[in-house]
């Protein structure tokens with residue numbers, strides 16, 4: 001059977017799983033660690049965090065917070081606790097996710113751990129996959145069968161003849177040739193209850209071949225339908241024409257920087273700010289492209305400069321790696337590269353407060369009473385060394401352990 005990326009074969013019956021299904025009426029306490037309640041907060045040392053029924057019910061210093069007698073207590077002495085991480089660019093596209101609705105839970109759990117939970121991710125945006133598998137996987141995650149993050153998924157639209165060179169030719173991709181087709185596809189995605197839209201405003205057709213860009217009028221028609229449904233629009237720009245289409249169409253989030261392209265112009269930066277556009281850097285993706293080392297170095301330098309200019313301009317940077325398209329699961333390199341453009345606190349914000357604010361998740365991104373009990377316990381202080389963000393001892397989503405270092 002032809003496989004679709006969130007194409008016409010989506011089944012509506014696998015939708016509408018209440019996220020609250022993941023919460024359990026269990027009390028989990030983290031005791032003895034150092035807590036950064038938010039990226040700009042001073043740390044609380046010897047802290048106690050109490051979680052119950054999926055929420056944080058108390059945060060404070062040891063001795064000031066009552067520990068319920070029936071609680072499961074995790075000793076976090078010497079560790080640092082931050083809010084659960086978001087990865088705003090992932091894919092559930094690898095073969096292991098095929099038939100996720102009926103596959104045994106063990107291999108799904110193992111791969112979810114390798115790819116996401118062992119790196120601290122409690123919320124992710126899937127920006128392209130076979131929707132039948134991803135929605136079935138989300139249902140099993142939310143039912144507690146496969147420990148995993150809160151999954152958001154976006155429907156894709158490609159320009160006509162815009163099948164990217166790096167995706168298998170046999171996969172049928174949804175292309176739009178007219179604004180009407182783009183609007184219709186987006187209406188279908190929104191009707192299925194998908195969480196957002198992703199447009200290829202630029203598609204890579206192979207080295208030496210021209211990028212196929214999406215007509216801004218086509219992109220705009222799709223964005224307007226998504227926005228009318230209250231959903232965000234992402235775009236893969238590929239080149240500066242693709243960035244211009246992002247601006248003209250009112251896209252919300254650039255899913256990548258544009259490697260090898262010049263810096264964003266002052267006019268583009270002004271428009272990003274005016275329109276509230278966010279950026280997902282995916283720097284390590286460019287560092288690991290199969291090109292000569294000196295070319296990779298140059299690509300990374302251009303993208304790091306773009307992230308710095310974007311952030312210095314006041315734009316929200318959202319952490320994202322394109323993992324699941326790449327098999328580079330370890331987040332260490334991404335943190336090292338981001339640190340060239342941002343402070344440690346800004347990198348932490350890109351994982352926590354920035355996406356929570358941008359995607360209007362009012363109960364995520366900080367460690368506060370009544371917030372979702374999404375937490376990451378780290379083996380080192382991430383403000384002392386940004387690569388400590390990759391040294392995860394425990395990942396907790398909705399008060400439930402979804403990863404524990406062995």
Ligand SMILES: [Zn+2]
Pocket residue numbers: 089090091127128322325
């Ligand atoms: Zn991607």
